[in-house]
Amino acid sequence: MQSLFLSRFSSLYITTALFCLLFLVGAFQFEGFGSSRVVANLFSDNAFLVITAIGMTFVIISGGIDLSVGAVIALTGVVCGLLIGELQMHPLLVFPLVLVGGGLFGAAMGALIHYYRLQPFIVTLAGMFLARGLATTLSEESIPIEHAFYDAVSDFGMLLPGGAWVGASTLILLLVLVAAVILAHYSRLGGYIYALGGSAQSAQLMGVPVARTTVSIYAISGFLSALGGIVYSFYTFSGYSLAAVGMELDAIAAVVIGGTLLSGGSGYVLGTVIGVLIMGVIQTYISFDGTLNSWWTKIVIGLLLFAFIGMQRLLTRQQAARLATGAAH
Amino acid sequence: MSNLNTTAGRPPAPAKIKLPRVNGRYLWPLLGLFLLLAVNLAITPEFFRIEIQDGRLYGSLIDVLNRSAPVALLAIGMTLVIATGGIDLSVGATMAIAGAVCANLIVGGVDSIFLVVAAGLAAGLMAGAVNGGLVSYMGIQPIVATLILMVAGRGIAQLINAGQIVTFQSEAFAFIGTGTLLGLPFPIVLVLIVFALVQLLMRKTALGLFVESVGCNAGASYYLGINQRAVKIVAYCIAGICAALAGMISAADIQGSDANNAGLWLELDAILAVVIGGASLMGGRFSIPLSIVGVLVIQCLGTTIIMSGLPAKFNLLIKAVVVIFVLLLQSPLFQQQMGALFARFQKRTNTEAKV
Numbered sequence: 147m148q149s150l151f152l153s154r155f156s157s158l159y160i161t162t163a164l165f166c167l168l169f170l171v172g173a174f175q176f177e178g179f180g181s182s183r184v185v186a187n188l189f190s191d192n193a194f195l196v197i198t199a200i201g202m203t204f205v206i207i208s209g210g211i212d213l214s215v216g217a218v219i220a221l222t223g224v225v226c227g228l229l230i231g232e233l234q235m236h237p238l239l240v241f242p243l244v245l246v247g248g249g250l251f252g253a254a255m256g257a258l259i260h261y262y263r264l265q266p267f268i269v270t271l272a273g274m275f276l277a278r279g280l281a282t283t284l285s286e287e288s289i290p291i292e293h294a295f296y297d298a299v300s301d302f303g304m305l306l307p308g309g310a311w312v313g314a315s316t317l318i319l320l321l322v323l324v325a326a327v328i329l330a331h332y333s334r335l336g337g338y339i340y341a342l343g344g345s346a347q348s349a350q351l352m353g354v355p356v357a358r359t360t361v362s363i364y365a366i367s368g369f370l371s372a373l374g375g376i377v378y379s380f381y382t383f384s385g386y387s388l389a390a391v392g393m394e395l396d397a398i399a400a401v402v403i404g405g406t407l408l409s410g411g412s413g414y415v416l417g418t419v420i421g422v423l424i425m426g427v428i429q430t431y432i433s434f435d436g437t438l439n440s441w442w443t444k445i446v447i448g449l450l451l452f453a454f455i456g457m458q459r460l461l462t463r464q465q466a467a468r469l470a471t472g473a474a475h
Numbered sequence: 476m477s478n479l480n481t482t483a484g485r486p487p488a489p490a491k492i493k494l495p496r497v498n499g500r501y502l503w504p505l506l507g508l509f510l511l512l513a514v515n516l517a518i519t520p521e522f523f524r525i526e527i528q529d530g531r532l533y534g535s536l537i538d539v540l541n542r543s544a545p546v547a548l549l550a551i552g553m554t555l556v557i558a559t560g561g562i563d564l565s566v567g568a569t570m571a572i573a574g575a576v577c578a579n580l581i582v583g584g585v586d587s588i589f590l591v592v593a594a595g596l597a598a599g600l601m602a603g604a605v606n607g608g609l610v611s612y613m614g615i616q617p618i619v620a621t622l623i624l625m626v627a628g629r630g631i632a633q634l635i636n637a638g639q640i641v642t643f644q645s646e647a648f649a650f651i652g653t654g655t656l657l658g659l660p661f662p663i664v665l666v667l668i669v670f671a672l673v674q675l676l677m678r679k680t681a682l683g684l685f686v687e688s689v690g691c692n693a694g695a696s697y698y699l700g701i702n703q704r705a706v707k708i709v710a711y712c713i714a715g716i717c718a719a720l721a722g723m724i725s726a727a728d729i730q731g732s733d734a735n736n737a738g739l740w741l742e743l744d745a746i747l748a749v750v751i752g753g754a755s756l757m758g759g760r761f762s763i764p765l766s767i768v769g770v771l772v773i774q775c776l777g778t779t780i781i782m783s784g785l786p787a788k789f790n791l792l793i794k795a796v797v798v799i800f801v802l803l804l805q806s807p808l809f810q811q812q813m814g815a816l817f818a819r820f821q822k823r824t825n826t827e828a829k830v
Contacts, residue, residue: 283788395626
């Protein structure tokens with residue numbers, strides 16, 4: 147039983163250990179790297195990515211994929227820009243609207259996937275074109291957002307010892323994380339999602355409401371992408387239709403580095419958060435170094451992806467072998 | 476599910492039943508293409524006019540074909556990969572790598588055009604072999620396996636270019652992108668050659684059957700004695716070589732290699748073209764001609780939007796709506812629903828006529 151527990155969480159341990167290792171290497175090499183300020187910035191700079199990647203984690207655990215998240219972030223930004231920046235509506239009115247819109251957008255994709263038996267890859271690809279297309283149709287230029295509420299949000303937060311600033315984005319991120327962990331492990335829907343990813347057919351035979359679950363999963367992803375878009379607009383004070391291009395790949399990479407199997411059925415939300423932080427640490431390291439070029443980020447992330455997937459293959463093979471011989475019982 | 480019905484249930488005597496099945500497969504993509512062409516004809520009457528100037532054909536149609544050449548090459552390779560049940564997200568990055576390799580060789584003083592082209596093709600072959608190896612020998616899911624090279628590949632191309640846009644002067648290499656052969660722009664000729672070669676390889680040897688068999692059921696193919704790993708690697712290698720050719724066209728076109736933008740997001744267009752051509756992402760049955768039709772649909776759509784005078788910002792939106800519609804048309808449930816709707820409508824008009 148103990149060995150099973152170890153192997154269940156081992157990819158999570160390795161991800162965490164790698165993050166600590168990368169951080170320590172940076173801290174020993176550069177002055178000021180090993181400060182709480184750098185850690186806090188990792189969270190606040192990547193908050194929108196973490197929030198979106200958490201939604202992606204659920205989709206991937208269920209055995210699907212969502213390519214539309216970057217485009218939904220851009221669309222959210224543009225809509226916020228138009229309603230808040232130009233029409234001067236109050237953000238607290240606009241946000242619920244945008245969040246519900248994002249959820250409905252995701253739900254529609256989930257419905258297409260389930261009822262018409264279309265591939266998630268292609269449906270969400272069309273969703274990406276649609277959201278990006280709507281965003282460009284609404285405005286091709288970047289719309290500045292100026293509102294007293296946004297100034298208040300950027301001032302909101304607390305200063306931790308060591309110069310670390312925990313702002314609104316980080317707090318939203320933490321709230322989402324707690325909610326996601328509860329959803330994944332302490333709710334019925336969470337169980338359904340894991341069951342669906344393990345085997346859709348078995349899940350259906352066991353009485354999992356496959357239709358409702360599939361639609362919910364993509365709705366959650368759409369909702370969290372919209373929330374990510376709002377957090378992104380806190381960060382940029384603008385809405386731009388070409389924002390967050392290709393961000394879906396970062397989110398997928400973070401999920402994979404975080405130890406979630408792309409074949410579905412297994413993975414942890416917390417792993418995804420650490421996955422994003424690992425990518426953030428690499429970027430911070432490269433910006434501290436100054437002589438390394440940005441393309442090394444891409445190559446290192448590619449190598450990391452390879453290493454993690456290779457490791458996962460080994461782990462799952464070991465598990466399968468152990469189950470086959472009955473040693474796991 | 477659908478590919479199970481269509482491919483596994485393929486009749487043993489194809490000669491008799493072949494005609495209606497082929498008709499059904501070709502009907503929707505071709506109908507879409509003809510519809511787009513008709514819209515174009517209505518908007519601009521001179522759309523179909525082709526002129527000969529200085530021994531080269533000119534006209535809107537030639538332009539559409541010429542501009543769709545890189546995606547057409549990608550789609551030929553992508554068709555095979557998708558037929559084996561895989562997907563290749565890295566072809567855009569492979570284009571960038573091949574372009575970077577060729578540009579740097581030319582700038583480095585390599586005179587032989589054959590050497591330059593061979594090096595570019597070798598880069599594509601290597602990328603394909605890496606993808607194929609990851610998918611077949613390590614058993615990694617195709618989306619993830621090729622995602623690695625999609626992310627890292629652009630980094631590698633930037634590394635080769637040292638972060639610059641490398642420009643070059645080479646008439647021989649520029650011919651690949653802008654030359655004319657037999658009155659046609661060379662990219663079109665290149666697509667025709669590659670298409671003929673791959674089609675011959677797939678339909679006149681057993682390889683095509685192996686590809687479909689592996690895509691339907693890799694396990695069963697293995698027990699039948701088909702080396703499914705080798706078949707998959709061959710498919711990814713062909714996709715890599717096609718991507719390298721596409722990368723050379725786009726590099727030759729601008730006489731330079733831009734690692735950031737060469738082939739950016741073209742993998743999505745290629746996948747879309749294959750799906751519009753009616754292939755299932757689950758693998759199995761494939762048709763390269765239909766994928767080419769899919770490419771032409773996408774390219775024509777872009778031209779139609781520009782020709783119709785709509786602002787370019789509607790481009791993506793219209794593309795999305797068309798894609799969703801085409802996807803729905805291929806879904807059996809949607810066909811049933813439309814059929815039922817049509818029947819109800821007919822019934823109502825009949826009863827109204829009686830009254």
